[in-house]
Amino acid sequence: MGEKLADLQYQPGFGNHFSSEAIPGALPRDQNSPLVCPLGLYAEQISGTSFTSPRKLNQRSWLYRIKPSVTHEPFKPRVPAHTRLVSEFDASNSRTNPTQLRWRPEDVPDSPTDFVDGLYTVCGAGSSFLRHGFAIHMYTANKGMKDSAFCNADGDFLFVPQAGRVWIETECGRLLVSPGEIAVIPQGFRFSIDLPDGKSRGYVAEIYGAHFQLPDLGPIGANGLAAPRDFLAPTAWFEEGLRPDYTIVQKFGGELFTAKQDFSPFNVVAWHGNYVPYKYDLHKFCPYNTVLVDHGDPSVNTVLTAPTDKPGVALLDFVIFPPRWLVAEHTFRPPYYHRNCMSEFMGLIYGAYEAKADGFLPGGASLHSCMTPHGPDTTTYEATIARVNAMAPYKLTGTMAFMFESALIPRVCHWALESPFLDHDYYQCWIGLKSHFSRIALDETNVESTDK
Template sequence: MGEKVEELEYQSGFGNHFSSEAIAGALPHGQNSPLVCPYGLYAEQISGTSFTSPRKLNQRSWLYRIKPSVTHEPFKPRVPAHEKLVSEFDGSNSRTNPTQLRWRPVDIPDSPTDFVDGLFTICGAGSSFLRHGFAIHMYAANKGMEDCALCNADGDFLLVPQSGRLWIETECGRLLVSPGEIAVIPQGFRFSIGLPDGKSRGYVAEVFGTHFQLPDLGPIGANGLAAARDFLAPTAWFEDGLRPSYTIIQKFGGELFTAKQDFSPFNVVAWHGNYVPYKYGLQKFCPYNTVLIDHGDPSINTVLTAPTDKPGVALLDFVIFPPRWLVAEHTFRPPYYHRNCMSEFMGLIYGSYEAKVGGFVPGGASLHNCMTPHGPDTTTYEATIARANEMVPSKITDTMAFMFESSLIPRVCNWALESPVLDHDYYQCWIGLKSHFSRLGIDDEVTDDGVHKQGKAL
């Protein structure tokens, strides 16, 4: 059975300094940590950047809560351990692989499985301890988290539900996230996920040592792509009273630890700051595209980026391929064949992807690693070429594909390479590509032994 959900109010904007109070007058005025806060609340700050980060990059929020988050028993390793969650990609749990890889959708388990137990890592690079890298996970769950909350000390989570809504309780308030929307839970926030539809499946990107932000627009100018106003932050909401036993699950270095406490962590009555969970509806994205000839780079579809210190090079970009018009003339409109210094992990939320006709389905995934060639399958290529003389404006509809793109080379987890949903025949989608090379107009010579010699153009 699904869980009942209620209408929620949100605050609009990306990177704004928000303030919200569930009880009027709960926010202190004049200073952040007065000797006695209104209503006897505790003041607590959560910092997403170093204290001395430049002002324009500094992220932190003040929370005013009934009891502080420090009030819990010592952390202990979670039993049983989660053996398919990784934040250290050192080769002991994962392997390099340049082959084009594709996975079919995983089945949602029959046995009771919440978001934490249904989360598993596909690939990643770097180290959460070294504060540089990323991990890509998927999840499949059939029940909400009960009397427990997850806190990711390793990095930000970007959640992309593909099937089934997510009811996310956070310390700043609640988010209802449907397929076609995304949510970001910044590093360190405690959150719990319920499943209003009873089951859910989707994708998760995690970044270490940095945070997601809106990409610079460059020559595009002031408008386009994802607008700051369309990102929604929660409003303050809190739970009061004691709980017989509440569990905090801490993700730390890819391992899970648990601590017991006697109250809900969602006891924040008021808060203010610019370090908050948020959500975004992908249908609000304003795509840009070529309007005469040739094919735009996928970077023009970037929703969020987690940058590195090198300008223009991303630790991880979140890129979407939404419904849009195709109008380029004398142009091969599907994605062209290419090799890329970036590594590309793709998923499909709904519909079909324009470059893959059959094998890439909603809930599935593919990985084309650094400099591994890829592009449209044989069927797509042949169908496109056959319509070369009928090139008219056309619209891609009813689709939402996405890509996690990184400058790092991910290792693939052992279980992902050994998974029963790994498509071992993926390479076959290109094997049928044939030569269309024509020597018409060339003065050729064929020797007696059948060897072709190219002559001069007539």
């Protein structure tokens, strides 16, 4: 692993048209698909959008590889089947539930478990078949994928490691992703995951029929939030030689299929294009916050968004709650009590979340669905209002929480609702909220009497 890290290089930028060669001269000049490619390579295009998508949205890359990816045996249903992955949400695999839900961190298993076997769906909405929707998964694993690669034909994966680094080999190169960083593997790319630290746990958001993009900044201006130059794409790297019985695991319609081939899929010597895996360090995010009164809406902390056709409405937003200064005057500084037309799935990478004093742990999760009330727990509320005369500016440190927010109403998988890690007492964190109502300081001329 040390030698691999020493060779690791990235290309900065978001949405750029990149070019990368592991061997100088491997990229064709002046055209994409010459009669004979340099070094005897095969030209292969991977399209992330339809051919006729508007140019500003069109995504594709050209890969120049030792053997084309079509060189494999027929796909067969994976044995054993993976029964906890969903890409079409209906009553057969999930239920609706408006209750506030919270899960404690799931333990990493003791038995050998790689990323594929350790991945499971928690909730989601829509359908990969209809190219509209999302799924939220979690994973626990303790070993790398050996002689196998995974390909998600259903949608894009957004990885949020919580414990343990993730080493991702892709057809475009390699990414090392640590807790506090994220990675996006677009639909269709083959990748393999190794675990340098042994055990690993984290979250994965999946979107169907869309790709992530940077949010518009509006009145913020030209700078702020996630800077394009801080996103990192891999550089070309390849494997050659025979790899007997190498397995491609393909997720297709939420089911897993396998195909055998005798070479590594990471045999791309050069590539160019704008459809590419990438990573981002959340610590480089430039947050914006209120500087006078009131608590700002969480949308101001959006890192990436997958929009719908309706302006301002997201299929899925990825929002973070990073370290930052809290300075608002005469203001309840934690997040406000809320009912939202969007649905909010939250996770915690490390530290504590400012609205929950207890129970919301790193590696855990919560789900507050459409119009389900939520907000600070009793302890947080009482401690905050007790500081009414001591509201000096202070810096929130040592924390990194995040939210996947969607306009779609999620269905929750049966196994997630039956999980031993489901916190059945979550609602108790609000039961202690008491009435502080008093007429003493109220101008009663502005209150309509109920006495008739």
